[in-house]
Each structure stands twice: as structure tokens, then as C-alpha cells.
Amino acid sequence: MTKKFETMLLHSVKKSDKPIKSKVTPIYQTSAFTFADLDELEGYYQGEGNYLYSRTGNPNPDELGKAVAAIEGAPEGIATSSGLSAILAGVLAAVKSGDHIVAADDLYGGSFHLLKAELHDLGIETTFVSFLDLSLVEKAIQPNTKLLYTESITNPFLRVEDLESVVALAKKYDLMTLVDNTFATPYHSNPYLLGVDMVVHSATKYIGGHSDVTSGVLVGREDLLTKARAKVVNLGANVSPFEAWLTCRGLKTLALRMKSQSYNARKLAEALRENKYISKAYYPFQEAEEGYGAMVTIELGQQVDVNQFFKSLSWVKIAPTLAGVETTVSHPLKTSHRALPKEAQEALGITNNVIRISVGIEHADDIIQVFEEAIRNSLS
Numbered sequence: 001m002t003k004k005f006e007t008m009l010l011h012s013v014k015k016s017d018k019p020i021k022s023k024v025t026p027i028y029q030t031s032a033f034t035f036a037d038l039d040e041l042e043g044y045y046q047g048e049g050n051y052l053y054s055r056t057g058n059p060n061p062d063e064l065g066k067a068v069a070a071i072e073g074a075p076e077g078i079a080t081s082s083g084l085s086a087i088l089a090g091v092l093a094a095v096k097s098g099d100h101i102v103a104a105d106d107l108y109g110g111s112f113h114l115l116k117a118e119l120h121d122l123g124i125e126t127t128f129v130s131f132l133d134l135s136l137v138e139k140a141i142q143p144n145t146k147l148l149y150t151e152s153i154t155n156p157f158l159r160v161e162d163l164e165s166v167v168a169l170a171k172k173y174d175l176m177t178l179v180d181n182t183f184a185t186p187y188h189s190n191p192y193l194l195g196v197d198m199v200v201h202s203a204t205k206y207i208g209g210h211s212d213v214t215s216g217v218l219v220g221r222e223d224l225l226t227k228a229r230a231k232v233v234n235l236g237a238n239v240s241p242f243e244a245w246l247t248c249r250g251l252k253t254l255a256l257r258m259k260s261q262s263y264n265a266r267k268l269a270e271a272l273r274e275n276k277y278i279s280k281a282y283y284p285f286q287e288a289e290e291g292y293g294a295m296v297t298i299e300l301g302q303q304v305d306v307n308q309f310f311k312s313l314s315w316v317k318i319a320p321t322l323a324g325v326e327t328t329v330s331h332p333l334k335t336s337h338r339a340l341p342k343e344a345q346e347a348l349g350i351t352n353n354v355i356r357i358s359v360g361i362e363h364a365d366d367i368i369q370v371f372e373e374a375i376r377n378s379l380s
């Protein structure tokens with residue numbers, strides 16, 4: 001029987017039955033998957049692979065989770081809608097109401113807020129201490145402590161943490177560990193290989209790398225990732241197929257970008273360290289000659305007018321993010337660390353004069369020039 005016009009519109013659009021061998025994975029932009037009969041449907045529930053519904057699983061997020069797991073040397077990985085939802089899934093895989101967390105006092109502002117406000121309201125308490133002095137961490141451990149949570153490079157002062165000692169402390173008290181590896185990236189650091197249980201990335205940053213996607217990845221121990229996967233599905237924290245696809249595209253060039261960005265960052269940090277109008281230039285200089293990470297944090301001297309400095313930065317834009325291929329600057333006090341209480345900001349040294357630079361892949365000479373010029377043009 002020939003179909004009527006309305007029916008034709010819907011059912012003439014047909015997927016080809018021929019096996020198509022695209023060079024890269026296509027975007028599975030679909031909310032659900034179809035089944036030929038009840039046996040095939042039952043097969044899905046018996047774990048015979050395939051997919052059911054995109055919130056519970058889709059090839060593009062799966063590809064991203066597996067890729068980052070492989071790169072970090074972990075058995076399992078899951079992609080999520082953002083770095084923060086990956087952190088939430090990881091934390092909830094390790095703790096429940098009544099449990100306690102010891103976390104770094106200089107966590108990314110959004111992560112701090114998640115623990116301090118949202119998880120606190122759900123009966124999960126966190127004590128924040130500096131992980132640069134592990135005796136403080138040890139003192140904060142309580143009988144109900146389940147998790148130690150820190151970042152591999154701290155923000156905004158870029159200190160590299162001794163993760164092996166964190167792992168040893170966790171083992172001593174039978175605690176789980178979660179490390180945010182966003183700043184270091186798997187190019188510089190693989191916390192899972194040092195014994196950390198779960199590693200999280202805001203893939204919005206270096207893994208995506210082009211400031212055009214919001215996504216996250218959690219990788220780690222199989223049993224914990226099984227729990228985390230259930231959280232992602234049940235809380236609806238899945239990433240869209242397109243965002244996952246874009247993140248995978250970014251991931252392929254991570255080494256090229258990090259090599260160039262880390263080199264440029266070290267060069268810039270060396271130049272700014274010599275500038276007499278800058279009171280401090282923070283960079284993990286001792287870690288690697290060729291550069292270690294692409295973030296540089298500076299503290300402008302009192303002679304520099306901070307707002308005039310931002311205005312004088314020519315092609316370098318203020319952006320409350322990091323890790324894109326273009327160099328950008330941010331103001332931690334007014335953005336990433338805005339959520340911290342005033343006393344915490346002061347204790348950490350996050351003042352109005354602290355500027356965080358995310359160094360891009362432009363030529364190092366041009367990057368240095370733009371900052372030196374901005375300083376010259378903003379002296380009061």
C-alpha cells in the first residue's frame with residue numbers, strides 16, 4: 001500500500017542498511033534506540049550490549065569515558081555533563097549521608113560550594129584543610145571519614161601535590177581517594193597509577209581544549225565506577241552525544257596542545273618573574289624544564305592599576321575559564337574563588353592583585369610582549 005503524504009514525511013527518512021565505515025565515530029544524536037522484537041529488548045536487559053535510552057547510555061559518551069580511562073591507566077571511565085557532575089558522581093560513589101570527607105582548602109570554587117553547601121544539606125560533612133601539610137589532613141580524619149579529596153595541581157597558586165603520600169595516608173586509615181586532575185591533565189600526571197581510587201576531569205578544560213564544550217569524566221576503580229555510573233544515570237548527569245563527540249575530538253590533540261602551552265607558560269612565567277612590577281609569579285618551575293602545565297598565576301605589584309591592566313591586555317581576553325587554545329586571563333577573587341568565605345580568600349592569599357593566566361598556543365614571544373606591555377601601560 002502506498003503511504004499518504006504525512007506518513008511519507010516520517011518514514012521516507014531511512015537509515016541505510018549498508019555497513020557504513022566512517023573514519024571517525026558518528027554523532028549518535030538520538031534520545032533512544034530501537035528493537036526488532038521482545039527478544040532483542042530482553043537481550044538488552046541481560047547485558048547483551050547495544051543501547052536503550054541515551055540517558056542510560058549512548059556510544060559517544062561511552063567512547064569518551066573509555067578513552068580517558070585508557071589514557072589514565074584506569075579500568076573504567078564515565079563521561080558526564082560537566083566537571084562538577086563528574087565530581088558529584090565520584091563523591092556519591094564513595095560516601096553517603098552520615099559520612100565525612102577531608103578535602104583540600106583550596107579546591108576549585110564550584111567543588112568547594114558543592115561540598116560545603118549541597119552535600120552538607122544532604123548530611124555529608126566536609127573538613128577543609130591544606131593538603132600541603134599532610135599532618136593537618138591526618139588530624140582532620142574522624143571515625144566516619146570515608147574520602148580524601150584533593151587536586152593534583154592547586155588553583156590558583158599551582159602547587160603540585162605529593163599524591164603518593166596522600167595515597168599512603170588513605171591506606172593507613174582505609175579511606176578512598178578522589179583527585180581532580182583537570183589542571184595537570186593526563187599529559188603530565190596519572191594519579192590512578194599512583195594508587196588514587198578515582199580521578200576526575202573537567203573536560204571543559206584541557207581535554208576538550210577549545211572552550212566550546214562543557215563536559216566531565218570520572219575514571220577509576222571498577223567497583224566505584226559501577227556505583228558512580230548509577231548516580232550519573234539516576235541523577236540525569238549524562239553528557240549529550242554532541243558534547244561528548246566534541247570532547248573526543250579535542251582529546252586527540254591533547255599532547256600537541258599541552259606541549260606547546262606548557263612550554264609557553266614556562267617562558268611567560270620566567271619573563272614575569274623578572275618583572276619588577278610583579279610581586280610574585282607562581283609556576284611549578286621545579287617539575288620539568290620543558291614546562292609543567294599551562295597555568296601561570298601572578299600577583300601584580302602595588303604600582304599596577306589592576307583594572308587598567310585588564311584593559312591594556314590587547315588580544316588577551318578576560319574569561320572565567322581556562323585551558324583553551326587562546327591565552328586568556330581570569331580574576332580568581334571575582335570568579336573561581338568568589339564562593340569562598342572572605343576569611344578563606346584571605347587565608348589563601350587570593351587578593352584583588354592576583355591574576356590567573358591560562359596560556360595558549362600562540363607564539364611565546366607575542367604572549368610575553370602582551371603582558372609586559374599591559375604592565376607598562378597600567379602603572380599608576
Ligand SMILES: *Cc1c(COP(=O)(O)O)cnc(C)c1O
Binds near residue numbers: 082108111214
Ligand atoms: C572548571 C573546573 C571544575 C568544574 O568543571 P565544570 O566543567 O565547569 O563543571 C572542577 N575542577 C577544576 C579544577 C576546574 O578547573
